[in-house]
Amino acid sequence: xxxxxxxxxxxxxxxxxxxxxxxxxxxxxxxxxxxxxxxxxxxxxxxxxxxxxxxxxxxxxxxxxxxxxxxxxxxxxxxxxxxxxxxxxxxxxxxxxxxxxxxxxxxxxxxxxxxxxxxxxxxxxxxxxxxxxxxxxxxxxxxxxxxxxxxxxxxxxxxxxxxxxxxxxxxxxxxxxxxxxxxxxxxxxxxxxxxxxxxxxxxxxxxxxxxxxxxxxxxxxxxxxxxxxxxxxxxxxxxxxxxxxxxxxxxxxxxxxxxxxxxxxxxxxxxxxxxxxxxxxxxxxxxxxxxxxxxxxxxxxxxxxxxxxxxxxxxxxxxxxxxxxxxxxxxxxxxxxxxxxxxxxxxxxxxxxxxxxxxxx
Numbered sequence: 001x002x003x004x005x006x007x008x009x010x011x012x013x014x015x016x017x018x019x020x021x022x023x024x025x026x027x028x029x030x031x032x033x034x035x036x037x038x039x040x041x042x043x044x045x046x047x048x049x050x051x052x053x054x055x056x057x058x059x060x061x062x063x064x065x066x067x068x069x070x071x072x073x074x075x076x077x078x079x080x081x082x083x084x085x086x087x088x089x090x091x092x093x094x095x096x097x098x099x100x101x102x103x104x105x106x107x108x109x110x111x112x113x114x115x116x117x118x119x120x121x122x123x124x125x126x127x128x129x130x131x132x133x134x135x136x137x138x139x140x141x142x143x144x145x146x147x148x149x150x151x152x153x154x155x156x157x158x159x160x161x162x163x164x165x166x167x168x169x170x171x172x173x174x175x176x177x178x179x180x181x182x183x184x185x186x187x188x189x190x191x192x193x194x195x196x197x198x199x200x201x202x203x204x205x206x207x208x209x210x211x212x213x214x215x216x217x218x219x220x221x222x223x224x225x226x227x228x229x230x231x232x233x234x235x236x237x238x239x240x241x242x243x244x245x246x247x248x249x250x251x252x253x254x255x256x257x258x259x260x261x262x263x264x265x266x267x268x269x270x271x272x273x274x275x276x277x278x279x280x281x282x283x284x285x286x287x288x289x290x291x292x293x294x295x296x297x298x299x300x301x302x303x304x305x306x307x308x309x310x311x312x313x314x315x316x317x318x319x320x321x322x323x324x325x326x327x328x329x330x331x332x333x334x335x336x337x338x339x340x341x342x343x344x345x346x347x348x349x350x351x352x353x354x355x356x357x358x359x360x361x
């Protein structure tokens with residue numbers, strides 16, 4: 001399938017730089033009924049759902065995986081994306097040509113210079129497709145606290161932030177709070193499951209009163225989410241694998257609800273991909289622990305989900321391809337045109353939509 005099918009033009013002024021405040025006042029494009037489009041607010045979500053429906057959330061927690069470092073006079077920007085063990089990580093590096101195996105990188109902040117830094121890493125290996133393998137020079141049990149001190153949230157590249165020593169308080173945009181769901185629990189993601197950013201305690205209370213059930217799975221989202229599709233045909237695209245877990249109790253809730261004719265709603269593409277990985281061809285969800293590199297494009301028949309809550313995605317991205325598989329390419333292109341005309345805010349900090357799955361087993 002040609003990647004150009006999934007292209008569209010977007011005015012950059014529609015790219016959100018900050019989330020709505022409060023979070024649940026973001027807009028919600030409702031496509032739950034075929035051939036209809038309704039403009040809502042996110043706090044209206046409980047009105048769309050029925051008693052007994054199940055929302056499936058990804059409770060991964062984003063780590064501050066973006067680091068600024070120096071090797072001598074060379075400056076680099078490091079985004080961790082896949083752990084090897086307690087101190088070794090594969091990373092994507094801006095200005096990676098300045099790094100060589102054996103080099104030491106000293107990380108710094110607005111307040112801590114490279115010379116003062118007590119947080120360093122050694123370059124182990126470089127690969128064209130996989131980036132740079134680094135090993136932090138600290139005990140594994142210390143790494144998390146060092147990342148909290150030196151790291152920033154790994155925002156996608158279309159959200160611009162000041163670099164260190166460029167006139168700002170470290171994390172002056174409050175991304176460590178904003179780029180995290182209120183139910184985040186298990187550390188390991190280097191990108192947020194952004195559909196979940198809209199949920200608040202107020203929405204959770206309304207869902208509980210409505211009788212909507214909540215279950216949680218964990219998929220540690222990787223930085224491969226940010227990578228563009230560079231090939232001309234989807235058959236030639238390689239997805240990065242991500243680690244996920246679904247427990248038996250979550251499967252039981254989902255399977256009972258499906259048997260009772262209730263709807264299963266994935267909160268975000270990350271939840272959906274793990275659900276579809278762990279579902280069988282009879283529509284039964286099974287426990288799962290391991291990696292998934294599932295790549296969903298139009299023509300795929302969905303096994304588990306009936307609906308999805310999701311943000312607005314980049315053109316020619318694997319995520320836009322996925323939602324076209326859910327609701328239909330023509331339907332989604334028309335919906336995106338409507339959203340642009342109405343001034344919806346796009347991408348990670350932007351607004352959301354509620355889609356009906358029209359391609360099920």
